[in-house]
Amino acid sequence: MYIKDICLTNFRNYDTLSLTFHKGINIIYGENAQGKTNLLESIYVLALTKSHRSFIDKTLIKENSEKSKIIGNVILQDIPTKFEIILTPTKKQLHIDSNVIKNTGDYLSNINIVIFYPDDLELVKGSPNVRRRFLNVELTQLNALYYNVMNDYNRLLKMRNDYLKTDMHKFNEYYFTALTTYFVEKAILLLKMRKKFIDKLNSYISDIFFHIASLEDFHIKYDSFLDYDSNDEKMKKKFEEQLSSMREKEIRYKTTLIGPHRDDFSFYIGDMPLKSFGSQGQQRMAVLSLKLSEIEIFKSYKKESPILLLDDVFSELDDYKKNNLLNYIKEDIQTIITTTDLSCIDELIIKQSKRIEIENGTIKNIGEVK
Ligand SMILES: Nc1ncnc2c1ncn2[C@@H]1O[C@H](COP(=O)(O)OP(=O)(O)OP(=O)(O)O)[C@@H](O)[C@H]1O
Ligand SMILES: [Mg+2]
Numbered sequence: 001m002y003i004k005d006i007c008l009t010n011f012r013n014y015d016t017l018s019l020t021f022h023k024g025i026n027i028i029y030g031e032n033a034q035g036k037t038n039l040l041e042s043i044y045v046l047a048l049t050k051s052h053r054s055f056i057d058k059t060l061i062k063e064n065s066e067k068s069k070i071i072g073n074v075i076l077q078d079i080p081t082k083f084e085i086i087l088t089p090t091k092k093q094l095h096i097d098s099n100v101i102k103n104t105g106d107y108l109s110n111i112n113i114v115i116f117y118p119d120d121l122e123l124v125k126g127s128p129n130v131r132r133r134f135l136n137v138e139l140t141q142l143n144a145l146y147y148n149v150m151n152d153y154n155r156l157l158k159m160r161n162d163y164l165k166t167d168m169h170k171f172n173e174y175y176f177t178a179l180t181t182y183f184v185e186k187a188i189l190l191l192k193m194r195k196k197f198i199d200k201l202n203s204y205i206s207d208i209f210f211h212i213a214s215l216e217d218f219h220i221k222y223d224s225f226l227d228y229d230s231n232d233e234k235m236k237k238k239f240e241e242q243l244s245s246m247r248e249k250e251i252r253y254k255t256t257l258i259g260p261h262r263d264d265f266s267f268y269i270g271d272m273p274l275k276s277f278g279s280q281g282q283q284r285m286a287v288l289s290l291k292l293s294e295i296e297i298f299k300s301y302k303k304e305s306p307i308l309l310l311d312d313v314f315s316e317l318d319d320y321k322k323n324n325l326l327n328y329i330k331e332d333i334q335t336i337i338t339t340t341d342l343s344c345i346d347e348l349i350i351k352q353s354k355r356i357e358i359e360n361g362t363i364k365n366i367g368e369v370k
């Protein structure tokens with residue numbers, strides 16, 4: 001798939017912007033704080049309805065404006081499809097081909113994005129929240145169903161937590177058991193989808209990591225509240241037993257203490273957890289391998305390449321890792337790169353790229369592919 005063009009109104013530091021992309025490589029360059037990342041972010045938001053770097057939608061709207069609009073034409077399986085998002089501080093309107101999309105789940109998983117950005121190292125070093133968010137975002141892109149299951153799960157989790165906070169004299173055992181049954185059902189569904197995704201990542205990541213880092217047995221381990229079992233009923237039963245054995249503790253803490261909302265995953269080389277033992281370089285290579293594996297998963301599930309967004313990553317990668325990444329870019333995958341320094345990108349790549357210079361939220365120069 002590829003994005004053909006984008007049109008922004010009052011997005012971040014852009015008043016209006018209209019830009020056509022190349023099907024291959026696009027390089028957005030310019031000085032610091034001119035709007036390069038903002039432009040990349042607009043593509044991410046168009047695909048995922050949320051930003052990768054801000055949880056608060058309001059920050060996306062241009063200062064002193066009431067709403068912001070992103071329109072993009074994306075070619076999906078050779079068919080042009082128009083996506084549109086209108087953001088106000090309190091709500092979001094989604095359109096596909098001018099039809100209003102009420103359920104966000106129906107909008108997501110159409111445009112697929114793989115993004116590299118400087119904070120990615122947090123996937124290895126950061127808190128479990130960062131990794132859970134990664135799983136949720138990636139699985140939502142792959143499978144529209146995941147988003148709905150995740151929302152159901154979160155809703156039931158909140159109901160359960162709220163109920164654990166109620167006055168114990170009013171506690172209704174039947175209600176709580178019924179709530180827990182629904183909660184367990186959604187938890188197992190989430191767990192299964194995550195497990196399948198991690199297995200799929202593992203089927204690619206070891207070879208990719210070996211190719212980049214020359215180290216064997218690199219893999220990801222999903223750290224769960226529950227041991228995986230292919231038999232759903234057994235898993236449900238086990239989870240229910242665990243919950244009931246924790247009942248007193250849950251009541252004391254007034255919250256649900258186990259479930260996919262507390263799960264995590266970690267990277268290992270053999271038995272060595274990368275988070276505590278890996279060098280900075282190894283951690284970077286792990287993230288690179290993770291993202292390259294993701295591209296493979298998209299290709300295998302969606303039968304076409306995702307759009308690759310590279311925010312300021314070339315200055316941080318050494319030549320060897322850069323080349324590994326470039327090998328992917330050279331293939332049939334639309335890539336949008338931001339950089340302050342064109343000289344850190346291979347001359348050959350520059351020649352094959354559309355170059356867009358950004359200055360203070362406007363296009364200063366455009367260089368078409370030579
Ligand atoms: N909601 C907003 N309204 C107006 N301006 C904003 C808004 N959000 C961010 N900006 C401005 O956008 C600019 C930053 O843009 P961006 O992050 O895209 O920079 P960049 O070109 O990627 O720079 P760098 O090379 O440093 O990464 C800043 O000047 C910031 O003040
Ligand atoms: Mg930037």
